[in-house]
Amino acid sequence: EAQVTQNPRYLITVTGKKLTVTCSQNMNHEYMSWYRQDPGLGLRQIYYSMNVEVTDKGDVPEGYKVSRKEKRNFPLILESPSPNQTSLYFCASSLLGGEYGYGYTFGSGTRLTVV
Amino acid sequence: GQQLNQSPQSMFIQEGEDVSMNCTSSSIFNTWLWYKQDPGEGPVLLIALYKAGELTSNGRLTAQFGITRKDSFLNISASIPSDVGIYFCAGPKPYGGATNKLIFGTGTLLAVQP
Numbered sequence: 001e002a003q004v005t006q007n008p009r010y011l012i013t014v015t016g017k018k019l020t021v022t023c024s025q026n027m028n029h030e031y032m033s034w035y036r037q038d039p040g041l042g043l044r045q046i047y048y049s050m051n052v053e054v055t056d057k058g059d060v061p062e063g064y065k066v067s068r069k070e071k072r073n074f075p076l077i078l079e080s081p082s083p084n085q086t087s088l089y090f091c092a093s094s095l096l097g098g099e100y101g102y103g104y105t106f107g108s109g110t111r112l113t114v115v
Numbered sequence: 116g117q118q119l120n121q122s123p124q125s126m127f128i129q130e131g132e133d134v135s136m137n138c139t140s141s142s143i144f145n146t147w148l149w150y151k152q153d154p155g156e157g158p159v160l161l162i163a164l165y166k167a168g169e170l171t172s173n174g175r176l177t178a179q180f181g182i183t184r185k186d187s188f189l190n191i192s193a194s195i196p197s198d199v200g201i202y203f204c205a206g207p208k209p210y211g212g213a214t215n216k217l218i219f220g221t222g223t224l225l226a227v228q229p
Contacts, residue, residue: 004157033216033217035219040124040221041221042118042119042121042203042219042220042221042222043158043203043205043219044219045216045217045218048216058216090157090158092157103148103150103160103163103205104158104160104217105160106157106158106159107157108155108156108157109155109156109157
């Protein structure tokens, strides 16, 4: 089954403790992206990657890092999480980017709480 | 930054009613996408629109690409309880150059009373 898999689904952590949210897709998509979803703000892009070793900042990259060492994986790293990073996070992938009109396939989300 | 404004923010309707929602932007878009997010899940693509004036259907859903290219509309006919969720419009960032970023609207929450 074609899908984007995120782990974990739920995570509670303390301020300053480094964490990684994994994302993997099995569709051989070039393009991958991370979004966060907050009430009233919709989905905002954190980082995206157009292919292996090619990453760039989205609208809200502060406090996050990503890497794209393999085509299928695109982990999101929070080096020193803070409470304002409490949010619902989605990983998405696309065969061609949104600019070409191909919609993204989203993962099921990771609900992160930083206390 | 660039934002897509959706209206209404939320809707509470009776099963069987028709639903209309819209999405507006201050910039021109060349593609409009409509997504639905079920509770506890990621958004799923419903309809994609590629040309001004285009009208596209997917079952009981119909979406239109506005003539001005600054808006889009989604209609749901004869709503059923499983239509519950958040509906997002989205479009590729205008004049984005090499970026493939999708910008998402603020969402419309739909609740359907059986």
